[in-house]
Amino acid sequence: SQTIHQWPATLVQPVGSPLSLECTVEGTSNPNLYWYRQAAGRGLQLLFYSVGIGQISSEVPQNLSASRPQDRQFILSSKKLLLSDSGFYLCAWSNGGKFGNEQFFGPGTRLTVL
């Protein structure tokens, strides 16, 4: 069966510090991978998605970047965090699916920028 891992689970970082969040998927190959952010009281905003190694699509201009160094690894980074980067970050995977590209989400990372 497939599983998706995210770490760390929680993170408190000062403004201006770098960021690296990691997501890995097991039990499937060549998945589509996604990074979302849920800000307090807001919906799910798609930040990046990737359909293959080294292929990254950015959905919104921002202070963040993403990379996919391996087939089942997706990394979200920032060189200098802003207060507005605080939120709940979710990684998801999909393999086309039989229910309309249903995506399966990881447990999330709670990021607080102080």
Place this chain on the structure above:
Amino acid sequence: DQQVKQNSPSLSVQEGRISILNCDYTNSMFDYFLWYKKYPAEGPTFLISISSIKDKNEDGRFTVFLNKSAKHLSLHIVPSQPGDSAVYFCAGRIQGAQKLVFGQGTRLTINP
């Protein structure tokens, strides 16, 4: 531009009654709609979906209805149970795309 809208931020329902969660969309290019359920501090879990060529899909206590002319879909949960208390997101998939567009979510509270 909010392509998928959930206009009710919250909904409170008595246990055992029917919960109806609503979602409106503006993009006619959506070919699938999906509903997700999310507990606090956890990732969303997939519940049920419907193809744009259908008007109803049922799975146990969950039924999704699609009204294409009104660009409206709804999720019915009956009977509602305390464990259904969560935030529910609807999402649309643009035909041919590899991504979903989510609504803002509706917080459902089931009262005993």
